[in-house]
Amino acid sequence: MWKKYFNNFLLLYIPLLLISLLMLIGQRRERIADFVAKEALVSMQKTTFLSDVCHYLIHNINYWSGIVYPVGFETNEGHADFIHPYIEVIKNIGFYDQFRIIDLSGEERLRYQSNFGRKMELSSLQNKVDSDYVLRGLNLKKGEVYLSRINLNRENNEIERPFKPVLRAVAPIYDSLDTKVGLVVINFRVKDILDYLTKFPQYGKTYLVDSELNVVASSMGGDLPPYEVRDNTEALQNLSDVGVVGIQNRRDTTFYENGSVWSYSNVRMNNGYLIQSGLYSKPDRIVNETQWAIVRELPANQIQMGLWPLYQNFIVLQLISILTLAGISYGYVKYQTQKKDLYGQLKEKNKALLHNQKSLKTINELVRRTNRRLNIRNEQLEQFSYLISHNLRSPVTSMSLIVDIIKKEKDPENVKSLLPKLHKLSDSISCLTEDIKEYIAVVDQKEPHLQEVNIYALLQGMKNEFPEIMSGKENFEIVYELEEWKTITSSRYCLQSIFHNLISNAIRFRRPDVASYLIFRSGFENGRKVLFVEDNGLGIDMDRYGEDVFKLYKRFHRSISGKGMGLFLVKTQLEAINATISIKSIVGKGSIFQINF
Amino acid sequence: MKKASILLVDDDEIYLYLTERLIDGISDNLTVKSFTDGEQALNYIGECIKEQVEMPGVILLDVNMPFLDGWGFLKEFRKLKGKITDKVHIYLVTSSERERDKERAKEFEELTGYVVKPVSEDKLVEILTAVYESHW
Structure with missing residues (x-):
């Protein structure tokens, strides 16, 4: 300095x-x-x-x-x-x-x-x-x-x-x-x-x-x-x-x-x-x-005396100059030092700010993800409580009503006629219990184990689960259009279960009068991986059932038996691996499921 | 005097059986028809319009059903409303007391009431009295 x-x-x-x-x-x-x-x-x-x-x-x-x-x-x-x-x-x-x-x-x-x-x-x-x-x-x-x-x-x-x-x-x-x-x-x-x-x-x-x-x-x-x-x-x-x-x-x-x-x-x-x-x-x-x-x-001394005012002026000027310039220099150096210090501080602060911003971004992302998961969890919890309160309550209240009737009934024949009803109720309760168990198994999964999954290899390996495909008699074909991507980091178990449900549905709800197919097509949307699963099956009336497609106990085809749990479980499992599913469908033409990873 | 007609829509067959039994016990003047899902009920309403048969005066509509649920039924019913001349009192029947369902129910002016299962005899009498003013 x-x-x-x-x-x-x-x-x-x-x-x-x-x-x-x-x-x-x-x-x-x-x-x-x-x-x-x-x-x-x-x-x-x-x-x-x-x-x-x-x-x-x-x-x-x-x-x-x-x-x-x-x-x-x-x-x-x-x-x-x-x-x-x-x-x-x-x-x-x-x-x-x-x-x-x-x-x-x-x-x-x-x-x-x-x-x-x-x-x-x-x-x-x-x-x-x-x-x-x-x-x-x-x-x-x-x-x-x-x-x-x-x-x-x-x-x-x-x-x-x-x-x-x-x-x-x-x-x-x-x-x-x-x-x-x-x-x-x-x-x-x-x-x-x-x-x-x-x-x-x-x-x-x-x-x-x-x-x-x-x-x-x-x-x-x-x-x-x-x-x-x-x-x-x-x-x-x-x-x-x-x-x-x-x-x-x-x-x-x-x-x-x-x-x-x-x-x-x-x-x-x-x-x-x-x-x-x-x-x-x-x-x-x-x-x-x-x-x-x-x-x-x-003489020299008189000349010096004559010159003295000049020297005097010179000295005074120098003194003033020295004082002024010393002041100016000091001020300038101080200004420069302060500027440098300030700049340094600013740089430090900026660095810290950038760091904070970065960590904030990470935290935000974490919060966002956690929030999303929490929302999903909430939704699932609500579904679960609804399942319990509605579907379990119905048979239980019915049962208590029947018990009341039996108590009042004097005629043993009438009582006897009520027993099959009770049996049916107990069946439906055990059925419901099984469904709840299955749902809880899906929802309650620990953090899914993520790994590189080759979709093609996975699907190929699942073929033998479906005799309809293996036999070759059913006129049903799985088509792969996986040019965009073949592998994804995800839970192999979840994907397997999801694909099983989708393939099973495609087989069950196919149109018997046409050569059926199920296309797995990979793609990208907004830089994220997307998988389309397209069939030419019966299709679903979206005007009527659009909101209910992925809900529990929803069925859309009276002629084909089912519990109405498959797509509900598909959605739940996809939520577990942070993916979403949507559907476009036309009755009599087929459906396209879109899975956004 | 013609009989008061009641339509039950619920996928719970035991509930249907019990409720029919209850109604039978209340009055001989009541006829009951039941369907296990909204779609079937809707088809029946369509038939009634088509055949110019009298509409049921009361519909006890379950919320959760396969194929077409209570809400789906209400939406479709709304589309047919213009063709219906008779007054139809629809009561939404559910086994849950979920707030969300109650809120949603308010959006449908087609609904007359909201009933929580089990539907007791007293409740049924109350509903029938409200609709038919004891003319049953």
Whole structure:
């Protein structure tokens, strides 16, 4: 039962599981594709943002490089009065960390420094001839802008503390004679920008990297830029660990690998919103010290979190399916078992019923037969009682009447004349007694001994009982037409007695004027054996005597003596062997007795 | 006054003898005729019709007889009834008191009565009185 139940359950559940697994895989793939697309978009937006920021800064430096400086501006004496009104403008610009004018020899001519981001103040000049950005700035042509790496500010070749990540923009400046007189260098404070770029690490990590994949800023927090603060290799650890070729190639890409979604997007200076604005005049050339890129990582745990509802739905669906299918399987198996049980019971009952029916049939048959025998017995008993009450009573009452008369009679002669009457009465009583004896002998037979009886042989053997046949003088012949059957299971004794009576009658009641015969003919009626005994004798008037043919003491031929017992005994004997007899007869033609076995 | 005629039909010859004796003893005005079976009695009735002889007023008919029994006689008598003008009183006489016979007797409207043997003198007087109203 349990095995069947389990099999049924598996049969239902496995296809469902397979389908839902396929669906889960499909949905998961779709969801990851969503993540990938979203990440690509986020990276793009961030590069656009950074590009916009850069152009904004370039826009700032352009302002300074666009000013036509007076001839001799590079000397200390000349610039103070000229520059002062401009300086008034920048004094409160919060995102300038430093504003410097450097001459062509790399000496600082003007230096404003932010007082912790609050106010720009004049500061002591330094020689920056060895600085990369100065060397690169000196090579710039008119209209060109240089953007440095993002790194920590250094003062006198020492990293300034607290750390201050800055982006330097450099542009050449010209006097009214269009002579290059120096460089304008602005250190922009970019901490806020970088923070903005990398914030919300819970929605994926953002890294800003440079050409060498140095991490400039990351969502991991800490000091900026990390590559300068910590060991370079260590800073890169989490990126190089990934070993993602896509990032190493430094081409724009977004992909799913090792459970995480990675996105790499180069920051291009030709996209962004500002560059498309008519108010903004783009520089002729931007010289980038490095090529930045945004790297996004949607880590495995966040992706798993995103996928969790899918798994959750899957698990819930499976649980519901398991419960439902378990119920269905159980119900089905139970139904099947009950059906099988019921069927078995039904079969058993049917079998028992059939058996009962069979035995009932046998009993019924037995009852029917017994009933028939009982009826016959009853009939016989009634006949017997009638015989006694009627036939015996008559002579007895007569006798008592005569005795009465004798008592009253005075004349001895009269008494004497009555004596023969008494004698006759006693004769008839003894005769009757003999008949009763004979009848009882027939009726009282024990269950007749049944055996295979060959009718032909039996009749042949009886021939010598009738001298009329043996002598051959009487013109009487027995004819056998026993084609249908010759033998029957019956009582040999009864049959012999019956045939004796029938043959005897046929001889006695033959017509003397014709050649007499008695035909024994076998046949079937409704599948049962029938024997016809046909003669061409005197016949019986059936209209008159039809009911009385087989009754006791009935005689139909006045001219031929007889007691009227023969056919009565034939009928009684046939009843003993469960057979019946009937007659068809025509006076002057003959009779046909039909015995149904 | 003509004699009352009685017909006895019975196969018991002693009964016939005794009953004849009884009737003789009752009145000289009674004539008795007897037959030992129904067939003979019936033949006699046929003769009476044919010869236009007066029918017996009373028939004492036994039930059990050879050839034609009491019932057979009654059936045949019924067939002849149309030809009989005189009133014939038939009494069925039997030695048994079998219910079946009594029931069967009711089916024959030709029957006047049912008498159980032995037929006593008193019974005979009763019958004759009923039929002839003492005119015998």
